[in-house]
Amino acid sequence: MTDLRYPIGPAQIPNPIPQETLFLAMADIADLPAKLTAAVEGLDDAQLDTPYREGGWTVRQVVHHVADSHMHAFARIRFALTEPSPTIMPYDEAAWANLADYAAPIDWSLELLEALHARWVMLLQALTEEQWKRNFLHPENGSVGLEQAVLLYSWHSRHHTAHITRLRETMGW
Numbered sequence: 001m002t003d004l005r006y007p008i009g010p011a012q013i014p015n016p017i018p019q020e021t022l023f024l025a026m027a028d029i030a031d032l033p034a035k036l037t038a039a040v041e042g043l044d045d046a047q048l049d050t051p052y053r054e055g056g057w058t059v060r061q062v063v064h065h066v067a068d069s070h071m072h073a074f075a076r077i078r079f080a081l082t083e084p085s086p087t088i089m090p091y092d093e094a095a096w097a098n099l100a101d102y103a104a105p106i107d108w109s110l111e112l113l114e115a116l117h118a119r120w121v122m123l124l125q126a127l128t129e130e131q132w133k134r135n136f137l138h139p140e141n142g143s144v145g146l147e148q149a150v151l152l153y154s155w156h157s158r159h160h161t162a163h164i165t166r167l168r169e170t171m172g173w
C-alpha cells in the first residue's frame with residue numbers, strides 16, 4: 001500500500017551530490033511551472049476544491065502551497081548568497097494553507113511560479129563554484145547547502161505535482 005502523502009517517496013539527498021544529479025534537479029525546478037500547469041489543466045472549481053487524499057489539502061491548496069514554499073526557497077537562497085550562513089525562518093505550512101488567499105484562482109499562483117522559477121533558474125545557472133558551497137541554517141534541520149536545497153526543491157516540485165496527477169488517475173479525471 002503506497003502512502004498517498006508521499007507519492008514519489010521521501011526526499012533522498014546523496015552526499016556528495018553528483019554533478020549530473022544537480023543538473024537534473026535544476027531541470028526539475030525549471031520544468032515545475034509547466035508541469036504543474038499541465039497537472040491542473042481542465043479541472044473545474046469542484047475538482048480543484050477536492051482533497052488529494054482524505055484529510056489532505058485540496059488541489060487548490062497544493063498549488064498555492066507550492067508558490068508559498070518556493071517563494072521561501074528563492075528568498076532563502078538569496079540570503080545564503082548574500083549573508084554568512086543566515087538562519088532562515090520556518091513557517092507553519094498548515095496554518096498558511098488556511099489563510100484567506102488560498103481560495104484564490106490557481107492561475108495567480110501558476111503565473112507567480114512561472115516568473116519566480118525563471119528568475120530562480122537564471123540565478124542558479126550563474127552560480128560560481130564558491131557560491132554553490134554557501135549554506136543557510138534551518139533552526140530545526142541544521143545547515144542546508146545550496147546543492148542540497150536545489151535537490152530538496154526538485155523533490156518538492158515533483159512531490160506536489162504527483163499529488164495532483166495521482167488524484168486525477170484515481171478519480172479518472
Ligand code: NI
Nearest residue numbers: 065069156160
Ligand atoms: Ni510541500
